[in-house]
Amino acid sequence: MENTLVTYFTQTENTKKVAESIYKNIEGDKQIMPISEVQEEDLEDYDLIFIGFPVHSHGVPFATESFIKKIP
Numbered sequence: 508m509e510n511t512l513v514t515y516f517t518q519t520e521n522t523k524k525v526a527e528s529i530y531k532n533i534e535g536d537k538q539i540m541p542i543s544e545v546q547e548e549d550l551e552d553y554d555l556i557f558i559g560f561p562v563h564s565h566g567v568p569f570a571t572e573s574f575i576k577k578i579p
Contacts, residue, residue: 510552511537514545515559516571522559529557542574551579 511533515526523541530539542558550556556578560571567575 509535509554511535511555511557512545512550512553513537513539513557513559514542514574516542516561516568516574517559518561522561526557526559529559542570545574547577550577 513526513530513533515522517523517526526539530537542560558571558575560568
């Protein structure tokens with residue numbers, strides 16, 4: 508089984524609701540948490556990472572972009 512992380516960046520809680528729905532519908536070992544709580548050193552422990560975020564000015568929010576760059 509895969510070890511899965513569902514993580515998200517949200518300001519209005521809408522992205523959190525989508526992340527929670529994804530989390531409920533996947534099987535196996537899984538965790539859900541905001542991007543701000545994910546420890547960089549723990550990223551290698553996951554086989555699959557779902558990342559939810561809103562689109563700001565036709566782009567990725569800075570907090571999400573920084574997170575994505577840390578994924579090995």
